[in-house]
Amino acid sequence: MNGIHDMGGMHGMGPIAVREDERPFHAEWEGRAWGLIRAAGPFGPARRRNFRYEHEILPPAQYLQMQYYERFIKLLVDRLIAAKLLTQAELDSGRADQASPKFTPRVTPANVAEQLARRRSLRRDDLRIAPRFRVGQGVRARNINPVGHTRLPRYMRGHRGTIVADHGIFDFQDTDAEGYTLPDRPQHVYTVSFSARELWGETANARDTVHAELWEEYLERA
Amino acid sequence: MANEADKPVGRRKFLSDAAAGTAGLVAAPNMRSPEEAEGQAREQDQGHQAAPSDVALRVKALESILVEKGMIDPATIDAVIETYESKVGPRNGARVVARAWVDAAYRKRLLADGTAAIGELGYGGAQGEHMVVVENTPAVHNLVVCTLCSCYPWPVLGLPPTWYKSAPYRSRAVIDPRGVLREFGVTLADDVQVRVWDSTAEIRYLVLPERPPGTERMTEEQLAALVTRNAMVGVAKVPAPRGAAA
Numbered sequence: 158m159n160g161i162h163d164m165g166g167m168h169g170m171g172p173i174a175v176r177e178d179e180r181p182f183h184a185e186w187e188g189r190a191w192g193l194i195r196a197a198g199p200f201g202p203a204r205r206r207n208f209r210y211e212h213e214i215l216p217p218a219q220y221l222q223m224q225y226y227e228r229f230i231k232l233l234v235d236r237l238i239a240a241k242l243l244t245q246a247e248l249d250s251g252r253a254d255q256a257s258p259k260f261t262p263r264v265t266p267a268n269v270a271e272q273l274a275r276r277r278s279l280r281r282d283d284l285r286i287a288p289r290f291r292v293g294q295g296v297r298a299r300n301i302n303p304v305g306h307t308r309l310p311r312y313m314r315g316h317r318g319t320i321v322a323d324h325g326i327f328d329f330q331d332t333d334a335e336g337y338t339l340p341d342r343p344q345h346v347y348t349v350s351f352s353a354r355e356l357w358g359e360t361a362n363a364r365d366t367v368h369a370e371l372w373e374e375y376l377e378r379a
Numbered sequence: 380m381a382n383e384a385d386k387p388v389g390r391r392k393f394l395s396d397a398a399a400g401t402a403g404l405v406a407a408p409n410m411r412s413p414e415e416a417e418g419q420a421r422e423q424d425q426g427h428q429a430a431p432s433d434v435a436l437r438v439k440a441l442e443s444i445l446v447e448k449g450m451i452d453p454a455t456i457d458a459v460i461e462t463y464e465s466k467v468g469p470r471n472g473a474r475v476v477a478r479a480w481v482d483a484a485y486r487k488r489l490l491a492d493g494t495a496a497i498g499e500l501g502y503g504g505a506q507g508e509h510m511v512v513v514e515n516t517p518a519v520h521n522l523v524v525c526t527l528c529s530c531y532p533w534p535v536l537g538l539p540p541t542w543y544k545s546a547p548y549r550s551r552a553v554i555d556p557r558g559v560l561r562e563f564g565v566t567l568a569d570d571v572q573v574r575v576w577d578s579t580a581e582i583r584y585l586v587l588p589e590r591p592p593g594t595e596r597m598t599e600e601q602l603a604a605l606v607t608r609n610a611m612v613g614v615a616k617v618p619a620p621r622g623a624a625a
Binding site: 166173184191255264275 | 581
């Protein structure tokens with residue numbers, strides 16, 4: 158979707174907080190929030206909306222104003238409420254209602270290390286699909302404007318680039334208009350190099366490039 | 380599960396104080412102006428301790444509810460924090476970079492197959508399944524961003540810094556990478572090529588920075604200590620050690 162999250166190329170977002178140290182959390186609540194999100198693990202129905210889509214459909218003002226871990230916690234709460242595992246009454250009182258439904262955590266102190274380290278590759282080494290494009294070939298990012306989740310940033314659409322790598326076959330991550338992953342569309346993912354001038358015009362440095370990995374169906378022959 | 384009467388009074392008081400804030404998680408966002416956001420970032424930046432915010436209280440209350448219901452074990456949360464504070468962080472990436480600086484064969488393997496070479500040092504897993512390492516040289520400077528969200532190579536760099544996830548960096552890194560670099564204190568000559576890598580899919584990037592001059596006699600361990608997180612994202616160069624002739 159053409160949401161506020163797709164911000165590559167926008168102006169006016171202000172200065173970067175460049176002096177941040179290397180600690181992962183800068184307030185106790187940030188660590189607790191991230192721990193809660195990871196400890197909650199999978200719960201609720203197996204067919205779940207794409208989590209990134211759930212971030213993307215937040216109202217733009219809210220998306221920009223919320224802190225990062227705050228946004229994750231809000232979405233965790235929304236999911237818990239939708240799954241009827243948490244009630245508004247519990248949130249209002251700050252106390253658990255022992256009669257309300259619960260789930261047994263799948264992430265525990267005994268398996269948390271293994272859960273955190275788990276690989277989740279979307280690459281489909283089990284499939285053989287001939288690539289439509291080869292390294293060195295000129296392509297154009299299609300001008301598409303899907304309303305669901307997509308990994309084709311707006312700033313690349315309609316622009317010409319060159320395939321510089323073929324990473325093999327990956328499950329497609331785009332969703333339908335409700336945020337559910339489109340099934341059965343594994344395809345090649347390529348790194349495409351765009352010249353900065355192609356994307357941003359004549360004021361860009363002629364040497365500079367921007368690369369992205371793009372699923373095959375985002376591309377057409379140029 | 381203990382009933383209400385068994386709980387320390389302090390906790391009940393805390394929870395009732397926090398309750399209004401918890402409700403706010405659903406009802407309304409914590410509205411902040413960009414100026415306040417930047418001020419807060421600056422405050423964090425300078426290591427100032429802020430008073431407990433609404434969001435801190437809301438997170439604490441949510442944890443209390445879920446723990447009380449047996450849906451989360453607080454020890455699991457502790458273990459997650461411990462993992463990212465002391466095991467999975469940019470020191471891992473620094474060891475990869477230092478190895479590449481001292482071992483030409485390793486460097487070659489790292490640039491050819493990042494995932495496998497990083498795995499040789501014992502690093503891998505979530506958000507490092509498909510690693511590509513890009514090398515800075517006197518002629519090429521690489522910069523990594525995720526314009527759509529916050530994709531980042533966790534096994535080698537840990538969790539992303541706030542600025543990496545923030546609108547100012549995500550919006551400008553692709554359209555004005557040289558301006559972003561200047562903001563971080565790096566000025567590149569016009570004839571240096573800037574390559575920006577927007578992590579849109581499943582590949583995660585690590586920048587192999589240039590080895591600074593004056594480090595010829597340093598051990599691998601000493602070199603690793605010089606390597607910064609920012610240099611491995613591509614927003615900084617690795618500084619020469621103090622006293623080294625540049």
